[in-house]
């Protein structure tokens with residue numbers, strides 16, 4: 001499952017940061033995930049507890065900030081909400097667009113102790 005490797009990647013980041021800070025564990029982790037990043041939020045929740053078991057993240061509070069997709073049309077310059085990466089511009093129906101937001105996948109904040 002693709003979400004498991006994402007969760008393990010997050011664990012690796014958290015372990016590096018915790019080591020750098022000379023801390024033992026993570027109290028709180030805040031993630032920023034875009035709706036266009038190709039991640040199933042339910043699947044990520046599902047694999048999370050097994051991914052973090054026996055790691056610095058085991059008892060951390062996890063908060064996910066969902067970043068909704070946004071694009072700008074190349075043809076008419078309209079900015080619009082993008083629920084699906086293949087959606088057309090609601091103004092001129094063009095498929096040529098630049099993604100402004102929604103592909104994020106990052107660890108925004110870590111509180112260690």
Ligand SMILES: [Zn+2]
Nearest residue numbers: 073076089092
């Ligand atoms: Zn347009």
